[in-house]
Amino acid sequence: MQLSRRHFLQFGALAVGGGLAIVLYDAPWSEILPFVDVFAAGGLSPRAFIQIHPNNTVTILSKDPEIGQGIRTSLPMIIADELDVDWSQVEVEQADLDQSIYGAQFAGGSMATPMNWDPLRTVGATGRRLMVLAAARRWGVAPADCTTSAGRVLYKSGNRSLTYGELASEVAKLPLPDASSITFKKPSEYHIIGKFTSGVDNFAITTGKPLFGIDVTVPGMLYAVIDKCPVFGGTVRHANLDEIRKMSGVRDAFVIAGDPHTNNPSIEPGVAIVADTWWQAQAARKSLKVDWDTTAESPTSPDQSTEIFNQKAAKLLPQQPAYDIRSYGDINSALGEPSTRVVEADYAYPFLAHATLEPMNTAAHYKDGKLEIWTQSQTPGDGRRLAAQALGISESDITVHMIRAGGGFGRRLRNEYVVEAAWVSRKVKAPVHVLWSREDDFSHDAYRPAGWHHLRAGLDSKGRVTAWSQHLVTFGEGKKTASSAGMGPGEFPAGRVANYQLGYSTIPLFLRTGPMRAPGANAYAFVGQSFLDEVAQAAGRDPLDVQLELLANSYNGGGDPHYPPERLAGVLRQVAEESGWRKRKSGNGQGMGIAAYACHLGFCAQVAHVSVDSQNRVRVHEAWSVADVGSQIVNPSAARAQVEGAIVDGMGQTLIAVDLKNGAVVQTNFPQYPLPRIHQTPKMNISFRITENSPTGLGEPALPPIIPAITNAIFAATGKRIRTLPMTNSGFSLA
Amino acid sequence: MSLSLKINGQPVQVDVSPDTPLLWVLREHLDLKGPKFGCGVGSCGACTVIMNGNAMRSCITPVIAAVNMEVTTIEGLSEDGNHPLQVAWRELDVPQCGYCQAGQIMSAAALLQHTPRPTDEQINDAMNGNLCRCGTYVRIRAAIHKAADQANTAHSG
Numbered sequence A: 001m002q003l004s005r006r007h008f009l010q011f012g013a014l015a016v017g018g019g020l021a022i023v024l025y026d027a028p029w030s031e032i033l034p035f036v037d038v039f040a041a042g043g044l045s046p047r048a049f050i051q052i053h054p055n056n057t058v059t060i061l062s063k064d065p066e067i068g069q070g071i072r073t074s075l076p077m078i079i080a081d082e083l084d085v086d087w088s089q090v091e092v093e094q095a096d097l098d099q100s101i102y103g104a105q106f107a108g109g110s111m112a113t114p115m116n117w118d119p120l121r122t123v124g125a126t127g128r129r130l131m132v133l134a135a136a137r138r139w140g141v142a143p144a145d146c147t148t149s150a151g152r153v154l155y156k157s158g159n160r161s162l163t164y165g166e167l168a169s170e171v172a173k174l175p176l177p178d179a180s181s182i183t184f185k186k187p188s189e190y191h192i193i194g195k196f197t198s199g200v201d202n203f204a205i206t207t208g209k210p211l212f213g214i215d216v217t218v219p220g221m222l223y224a225v226i227d228k229c230p231v232f233g234g235t236v237r238h239a240n241l242d243e244i245r246k247m248s249g250v251r252d253a254f255v256i257a258g259d260p261h262t263n264n265p266s267i268e269p270g271v272a273i274v275a276d277t278w279w280q281a282q283a284a285r286k287s288l289k290v291d292w293d294t295t296a297e298s299p300t301s302p303d304q305s306t307e308i309f310n311q312k313a314a315k316l317l318p319q320q321p322a323y324d325i326r327s328y329g330d331i332n333s334a335l336g337e338p339s340t341r342v343v344e345a346d347y348a349y350p351f352l353a354h355a356t357l358e359p360m361n362t363a364a365h366y367k368d369g370k371l372e373i374w375t376q377s378q379t380p381g382d383g384r385r386l387a388a389q390a391l392g393i394s395e396s397d398i399t400v401h402m403i404r405a406g407g408g409f410g411r412r413l414r415n416e417y418v419v420e421a422a423w424v425s426r427k428v429k430a431p432v433h434v435l436w437s438r439e440d441d442f443s444h445d446a447y448r449p450a451g452w453h454h455l456r457a458g459l460d461s462k463g464r465v466t467a468w469s470q471h472l473v474t475f476g477e478g479k480k481t482a483s484s485a486g487m488g489p490g491e492f493p494a495g496r497v498a499n500y501q502l503g504y505s506t507i508p509l510f511l512r513t514g515p516m517r518a519p520g521a522n523a524y525a526f527v528g529q530s531f532l533d534e535v536a537q538a539a540g541r542d543p544l545d546v547q548l549e550l551l552a553n554s555y556n557g558g559g560d561p562h563y564p565p566e567r568l569a570g571v572l573r574q575v576a577e578e579s580g581w582r583k584r585k586s587g588n589g590q591g592m593g594i595a596a597y598a599c600h601l602g603f604c605a606q607v608a609h610v611s612v613d614s615q616n617r618v619r620v621h622e623a624w625s626v627a628d629v630g631s632q633i634v635n636p637s638a639a640r641a642q643v644e645g646a647i648v649d650g651m652g653q654t655l656i657a658v659d660l661k662n663g664a665v666v667q668t669n670f671p672q673y674p675l676p677r678i679h680q681t682p683k684m685n686i687s688f689r690i691t692e693n694s695p696t697g698l699g700e701p702a703l704p705p706i707i708p709a710i711t712n713a714i715f716a717a718t719g720k721r722i723r724t725l726p727m728t729n730s731g732f733s734l735a
Numbered sequence B: 001m002s003l004s005l006k007i008n009g010q011p012v013q014v015d016v017s018p019d020t021p022l023l024w025v026l027r028e029h030l031d032l033k034g035p036k037f038g039c040g041v042g043s044c045g046a047c048t049v050i051m052n053g054n055a056m057r058s059c060i061t062p063v064i065a066a067v068n069m070e071v072t073t074i075e076g077l078s079e080d081g082n083h084p085l086q087v088a089w090r091e092l093d094v095p096q097c098g099y100c101q102a103g104q105i106m107s108a109a110a111l112l113q114h115t116p117r118p119t120d121e122q123i124n125d126a127m128n129g130n131l132c133r134c135g136t137y138v139r140i141r142a143a144i145h146k147a148a149d150q151a152n153t154a155h156s157g
Helices: A029-035 A069-082 A112-139 A166-171 A201-205 A241-245 A278-283 A305-317 A331-336 A381-389 A416-428 A438-443 A521-539 A543-551 A565-579 A638-652 A706-718 B023-027 B086-092 B101-114 B120-127 B139-156
Strands: A048-050 A058-062 A090-094 A144-147 A152-155 A160-163 A222-227 A235-239 A248-256 A271-274 A290-293 A323-328 A341-349 A361-367 A371-373 A398-402 A431-433 A451-459 A465-477 A497-507 A588-597 A600-613 A617-628 A683-688 B002-007 B010-015 B046-050 B054-057 B070-071
Touching: A048 A112, A048 A166, A048 A588, A058 A235, A069 A090, A069 A112, A090 B010, A090 B070, A112 A152, A112 A160, A152 A166, A152 A451, A160 A166, A201 A465, A201 B086, A201 B101, A222 A278, A235 A248, A235 A271, A248 A278, A248 A416, A271 A278, A271 A416, A278 A398, A278 B023, A290 B101, A305 A465, A305 A497, A331 A451, A331 A465, A331 A497, A341 A521, A341 A638, A361 A381, A361 A416, A361 A497, A371 A381, A381 A398, A381 B002, A416 A431, A416 A617, A451 A706, A465 A521, A465 A543, A521 A565, A521 A588, A521 A706, A565 A617, A600 A706, A617 A638, A617 A706, A638 A706, A638 B139, A706 B139, B023 B139, B046 B086, B046 B101, B054 B101, B086 B101, B086 B139, B101 B120, B101 B139, B120 B139
Parallel strands: A058 A090, A222 A431, A371 A398, A465 A497, A617 A683, B002 B070
Antiparallel strands: A048 A058, A144 A152, A152 A160, A222 A271, A235 A290, A248 A271, A323 A497, A341 A451, A361 A371, A361 A431, A451 A465, A588 A600, A600 A617, B002 B010, B046 B054, B046 B070
16 A cells, blocks of 8 residues: 555654754855845654654655665665664655744754754654653553564563554654653664665666656657857847757747846856757757847956966965954064074966866756756755746745756756746746857856965974965955855964965856865865975975874964864864884885875865876875764765775876966866776775774765875975976876 | 667667767767766766777767777667776765766777786777876775686686
8 A cells, every 4th residue: 555645654743953964054164144044944844754654664755866875775775764763664755845844954963963963863762752652652552661663662671563664644643752751863773874774776776777857857848958048148139049049950040138147046048959869959959140239237357267377366366455354463474583484485277167078957847837947956945045036936836846857066056057948938838958068067056166376484493383384376356255166264274373364355157166075175186285385395394293283283263163173173182193104115116105184074084195207197095084974984985985986087187277368168078077086096095093082974075185295296296396286287197 | 861870789860960979969869968068078987888899989980980880888888887987886885976977988898808817008098088086096006906816706606
C-alpha cells in the first residue's frame, strides 16, 4: 500500500533556531546572504521529513539542493540514525521547495551540516520517542522499559517487539512529546552517522538514469537557447529573426529587451531561439546575426580589460589604501625602525569562472498564471522570488522542484537561468527547457573577482613578525566592493601581530562577480600564506614556527572570535606530524610547502610535496590534509570526497584564469581553461582532527590552503616565488 | 534524413540531419540521457560512448558516422547495472555531483576491453580526456583497479 504525503507522521511543530549560524557570517561570507532566506522558517516541522510504511521501510526527505556535496545522503543519515532505523530500510526522496516546512533550503557557505545537525537530530530523535510512546501504550508498559533497534521497538530486551511500520498509524495520533523527553544518542551509539556510506543516487548515476536538471523533460516541452552579447550589458539593436524562424525545427525566435544592468536580478538582454530540440535551436544560432549595442550601459568597455586593470592596480598598489578595514598599533613606526627588517611583495590573482560541468539550465512551464520550475539552483527560494518578480505573479503560484545539479561551486547561487526559462515559457505558451552552451556558461558567469595585494611585513632581530601591512586593490564603486571582492577585519594575521594595517582601494568594474567555492578565502589564503612563507624565509625560520608563534599572540582584541587560533594551530601541528614536515628535504627540484586557513567555520592545514623539472613543469606528488570541522564526521566517505575534490580544485587554480578584453571574456571553453585531469592528481593523505565543537561543513574549508601549499613547495624546490596566479604567467605548468 | 543505427544492441531508425551530433540524437531522439553535454567540443568527455569498442566523444561525432557501428551507451553497459566498473564505482562511492561519471565509466570500460589489467600509466592515458570538475580522480583510479581485479578473479575462478 502506498501512503500519501498526508499520512506523514504527525509530529507537530518543533521550534529550532534558524538563525543559529547566521551570526557567524562575516565578510566575505555575507556575499551569499542576498541569495538566501535563512529566516524563512519559523520552526521546523519534523513530520514533514519522515514517512514510515507498513512494510517497515522508511522514506526520509532530503531538504537541500544536491550539488555534489553529498547532502542527499548525509542529511537523511542524521535523521535515520536518531530515528534508529537501519540505513537499508531507508529510501531518500527529494523535498520540493517549501521553506515554511523544511526551513532554509539552499546549498552554500558550507552551511548544511552546521545548520541542520541539531534540527535534524531532533527530527529523528522525536520520531524515535514517538515510536517508543506508541509501543508502550499498546503494551501498557512504561516507556522507560522500551528500547529501539533497527526500526523496531523492543520491550525489556526483546521478548516483545513491534516494527515502526506496525506502529505508524498509532503514532500519527500521538501528541508531540515534551521536548525535555527527547534525548540524542551518544556518539558511541551511532550506527549510520560516522560510517562510510555510498551516495543514495549512485545506482542511478552509474547506470545513466535521467537524474540531472539537463535530463528533465515535460510533455510538449520545447528547448531554447539565448544568445547574449559577449560584452556584459550589450543590448539588441537588430537580429535576423525572420531567417532564423525559417530554420529546421525552430518554433520561434525573438528579442529579449531585458535589463542590461548586470547586477540587476531581472532577465538579461539577448535573442531567444526556441525549437523542438536543443540541437536545432543551437544549430540555428550559427546563422544568427545580431547587431549589438554595447554603448548604452557599458561606455567604458574598452577599459574593461585585464591589461588595463593590471595597469590601474599597479598605480594604486604603492599608494595608501583609499579605505581602511582594520588598523591598530603604529605600522609606519614599526616598519621604519632601523632594527626592523622589512619584507615587501606584490601578489595578484585572476578572475575565475565556476565552470560547473553541467551548464546552466532550467525547465519551466507557465500555464494559466501558474508556474512550475525544475531547477538545480543552489538557492531555489531566490529563484522563485526572481521568477515571480519577472513575471509579475505571486510566489505562491510557483512550484519549484529541486533537481540534482552537475556541480555548483557557488555558480548556482544566482538564478538568471531560472528567470529565463520562466520568461520564455510564458512567451511561447509551452513548457520550455533553457540550456546554455559551454560558451554561454563561460562568458556569462558571475566571476571570482581578480585582485592585487601590496604587502609589507616587519621582522625584529629575532625574526619575529612585528608588523603586517596589506593593501588590497579590488573592484567596486568607491567604498562599495563588488560581490566577493572585499576583505574582513579578521583576516589572518589581524589581531596576531603588534602593528597592523589592512585597507583597500577599488577599480570600477562592469563585469558581474560572485561567490566561488570558499569565496574570498580561495584568494586571500594564497596571498597571506605565501607571503608568510616569504617572511619566514627572510627570517631564516620555519614557516610553521612563525605561524604557530603568531597564532599564540593576541593584539587589539585578537583575530576573528569565531575562529579560535588553537584550532588552526591544532591542524597545523597535526599535518606537520603526518607529513614529516620537520624532516623534509628540499632542493634539487623537490620541495614541500605548508599552509593553513580557517573559513566557513572549518580549520584546515595542508602540505604539498612537488617536484619541478628543468622546464618548470610541476608535479604534485603527494598532499596531506588535516581538517577540524568539529566533533563528528557525518559521512566519512563524503567528507573525504570534499577534501579530495578541494585539493584537485585548488591545484587547478594555479593554472586557470578568465581574462577580459574590451568587456568580453576571452576563455570560452575547457581547452582554454585547463582544469586538472587524472594524471595530475597527487596521492592524498586525508585526516580529520576531532574536537569538542559542533560539527561544521567541508565544501569550502579544505580548498584555500592547498594553493599556497603548492606554490610554497615550488619555492622550496626551485627558489622561485610565485606571486601571481595563474603560475603559467611565470612560466610554470602542471606536468 | 532517415538513418539506421544500432544502439545498445537494438536497431533503431532516426530521422535527423546527418550532421547532428550523435550525443543529441541519443539524448533528444532516443531518450538516452546517460551521455551528458559538457562542452560540445570533445574536451570534457561527459558525452563518451563506445563505438565498435572505442571510446568516442559523441558531442563531436556526427550521427552519420555511427551508421553501421555498434554504439554502447552507459544504459547498455550491463543489463542489471552490475558491470564490474559500475559495482566498483558504487562500492568506492566515486561520484560527487556525478555528472561526468557516465562518461568516465564508458572510457574505463573501453580501456578494460583492450587492457584487462591496466597500469596507472595506462589509466592516465585512457582517462585524461575525461574531466571531473569535482575532482574524483583518486577514486576513479581506485575503482578501475578494483573492477579489473574483480573481473580477472571472476575469469580465473
